[in-house]
Every structure is written in C-alpha cells, then in structure tokens.
Amino acid sequence: MAVSGDAAAAASLPSAPPAAAATVAAAAVVAEAPCQPSPATSPAPTAEPVVEAVSEGAATPSAGVEGPKKKRISVLGMQISATEQGAKKALIGAGALLIAVNGIGLPFILPKLTRRFLGAPYLPMKRTAVDVLFDRVLPTWAANSGRTVPGLRLVDFGSGDGRVVAAAASRGMKAVGYELNPYLVLWSWLRTRGTLAAAPAPGSGELRWANAWTAELRNVDVVTIYGRPGDGLMERAAAKCEAELPPTAAVVSHHFDVPGWERLLVQDVEGLKLYDLSRRGFVAPGAAAAMRQGVAREE
DSSP states (O other): OOOOHHHHHHHHSOOOOHHHHHHHHHHHHHHHSOOOOOTTTSOOOOOOOOOOOOOTTOOOSSSOOOOOOEEEEEETTEEEEEEHHHHHHHHHHHHHHHHHHHHHHHHHHHHHHOGGGOOOOOOOOOHHHHHHIIIIIHHHHHHHTTOOSTTOEEEEESOTTSHHHHHHHHTTOEEEEEESOHHHHHHHHHHHHHHHHTOOTTOEEEEEESOGGGOOOTTOSEEEEOOOSSSSHHHHHHHHHHHHSOTTOEEEEESSOOTTOGGGEEEEETTEEEEEGGGGGGSOTTHHHHHHHHHHHHO
C-alpha cells in the first residue's frame, strides 16, 4: 500500500505524546485547508448611506419637540397664558361682547349723551301714584274747569313701561306715550296690550317709539312728565308746553318742580304737581320768552 510523503515523514519522527500528536495532526489539516481570510482581519463591509424621507415641518427624534408658543395677556389686571391662536380668539370674543353690551345699553344712556334726545332715565311711577293721579288729581282739575276726565287727550313724555298710558285709557282718556328706548316700547306693548284693547269708549292708548320732543301738543289737554332737575330738561319741557299747548291744558310733573311755573301750580298731592296753564296770565311778563331763549342758547 502506498503511503504519502507526509505520512512517511510523520512515521519517521520519534514517537510523541498523544497531545503533541494531536497538535501535529491539527496543523496538517490547517495546512491542507484552503486559505480564507480571518473574520478579525477582514475589512468591514462598506455600508451604503440610508436616506430617510422627512416630511417638511416634522421634528426629528433627536431635536426636541416644542409645543405652540404661549403669550401672557393681562385682562382686568389678571395675567392669563394663552397660545397666539387662543389669544386672537379671546380678543375677537371680547370685542364682540363689548359691541353687544354697548348695543343693548345705548338706548338707556342715549338721553344723557345728546340734547336732541335729552330725557330722564327710566324710573317707573309707583302704582299708588298712578291711582292718585287719575282718581284724585285729574278729576279735581277737570271738575274745576267744567270738564270730565273721559274724552280728555293725554301725552306722556317718556312712557317707560306704559302704565300711565294704560291707566289713562282705562279711564276713557285718549292717551299717547312717547318712548325712545325700543326695549321699553316692546315691553310696555306686551304688558299693556290687554288693557288698551279693553279700554272703554272713548278711551284709547298708543305707545310710540319716538322722540318726545317731536310730539305734537296743539290739541292735547294733559301732559305728564317724570323728569329730573339740573340739566335743563324741565326748562326745555316747560318751553315746549308753553309754545304748543292750548291755554286750557295742564301739565303734571311727578316729584320735580317746573322752574318758573310757581304761580301755575294748583295741586301738589303726594309728589304729583299739577300746573294749570290757564293761569299763565299770572306769570311775570317776559318770563316764558326768557326761558325759551335760554333753552335755545343751550341747544
């Protein structure tokens, strides 16, 4: 049997311990094996660049994600933190609320802002005063002048909730109320429509949304007014009544005196002051003209 050269050489060597023999055999096997690069010494494979699509505006994980920026707003002395969008919404809402409040409140403050709509704030006459007016004051004045209350024509300056107009109509008078505030006109119409509809003949009642200074007084018998002193309101009302009312008419002022009409006052019952214009002959000469000129200068 043929023996390879390597085997023969191994046989010619002196005998070695088993461990050494195993080492020699392993070396022979390694020598015969094909030469392959060692993993430790082989070059690392070249990694191809990885491109990740990042949407515009998206934050990368490495970058810190920041929320919407907030601003501090001072509202009535209070500091409120809100985003820019929230602040815009808050400002728009506050502006809308301000416009709504002013729109609702304007009819109540308009009589104080301009002389064209000069008037007193809404203050209803007490029911006891209304009863005294139509059951005692006006009947007494009408009887003294040879007339009766039913059929008399009445104008109420600033009719408010309509109670004076309703009471006059229920006693047979022909009453018209002038009110500048549209909310009060609507309210007065709702609360008095039943009374006005049931007014006995010849009584009637009408509530007008109009400026009392435009009222026509030439055919009126009674004017009622609940004014206020200090800003020329009562003087202006006196000048209009003197210029337009017939000489047999009367003016009733609730609580406040009419300046310059002291000699016209014929009744003062529980704050209801009735001025009889048929007594105008007792007024000092030129007093009414001076009053009208003063009011014209103020306007």
